[in-house]
Amino acid sequence: MNTNRSLPRRAALAATAATAGLVLAACGSSDSTSTPGTTAATTTAPASTEADRHNQADVAFAQGMIPHHRQAIVMSDMVESHGASDEVKELAEKIKKAQKPEIDTMTRWLEAWGEKVPTGTGMGHGDDDSGMPGMMGDQDINRLGNAKGNAFDTMFLTMMIEHHEGAIDMAKTEKEQGAYGPAKALADSIITSQTAEIALMRTMLAG
CATH class of the missing domain: 1.20.1260.10 (Ferritin, core subunit, four-helix bundle)
Structure with missing residues (x-):
């Protein structure tokens, strides 16, 4: 009986952990995309044009x-x-x-x-x-x-x-x-x- 009652509790904990993982992943994804973009903007030289x-x-x-x-x-x-x-x-x-x-x-x-x-x-x-x-x-x-x-x-x-x-x-x-x-x-x-x-x-x- 104790084992059966613990199953819903375990499922809830697993769901919470999965949600937390998704949030962290999203934050990490946001940081990783912004950093390269910033680096590219500051280090990439403009392309040469005919007027140059x-x-x-x-x-x-x-x-x-x-x-x-x-x-x-x-x-x-x-x-x-x-x-x-x-x-x-x-x-x-x-x-x-x-x-x-x-x-x-x-x-x-x-x-x-x-x-x-x-x-x-x-x-x-x-x-x-x-x-x-x-x-x-x-x-x-x-x-x-x-x-x-x-x-x-x-x-x-x-x-x-x-x-x-x-x-x-x-x-x-x-x-x-x-x-x-x-x-x-x-x-x-x-x-x-x-x-x-x-x-x-x-x-x-x-x-």
């Missing part, structure tokens, strides 16, 4: 476009003291506002790549030795510096159209040959913005 890579075309683009932009800014700085029209002054400010940050961006790229950052203001080139399309020679800049009023406006717009066309050619080369995503995106932006400015300047010249 650059090639010599990207370097050439940045090293060429920096002095090219600097010359455009030097030309735009002349506007205030040469009796330019309000329209030309507004355009010059727009050019400087766009191109100064682009110079800073390309400078950071070259520094990160361990490449030489061009120095100087984009001036001091001969007429044919700069190697960059659209760059003005010393004689061109001197002629612009000696012009005033309407003559300055006409010369500035004519030169800046040629200058922009050169920048667009450089940007197209970057899009075709470059590998660095942000540089190709900047090239695309230069093509879009400076094409629009060329159209504006041609309209100003016609008017």
Whole structure:
């Protein structure tokens, strides 16, 4: 009789033990999954992307476009003291506002790549030795510096159209040959913005 009464009690104890085992197993499972996940998140490096890579075309683009932009800014700085029209002054400010940050961006790229950052203001080139399309020679800049009023406006717009066309050619080369995503995106932006400015300047010249 005692043995029979003990059977339900033994079954209850067994069930309790099994339940406790399941709880412990669940806790252990939770800890084991969280720890590897945390480790993976802190030790696994992000995969390399296309934008992380650059090639010599990207370097050439940045090293060429920096002095090219600097010359455009030097030309735009002349506007205030040469009796330019309000329209030309507004355009010059727009050019400087766009191109100064682009110079800073390309400078950071070259520094990160361990490449030489061009120095100087984009001036001091001969007429044919700069190697960059659209760059003005010393004689061109001197002629612009000696012009005033309407003559300055006409010369500035004519030169800046040629200058922009050169920048667009450089940007197209970057899009075709470059590998660095942000540089190709900047090239695309230069093509879009400076094409629009060329159209504006041609309209100003016609008017």
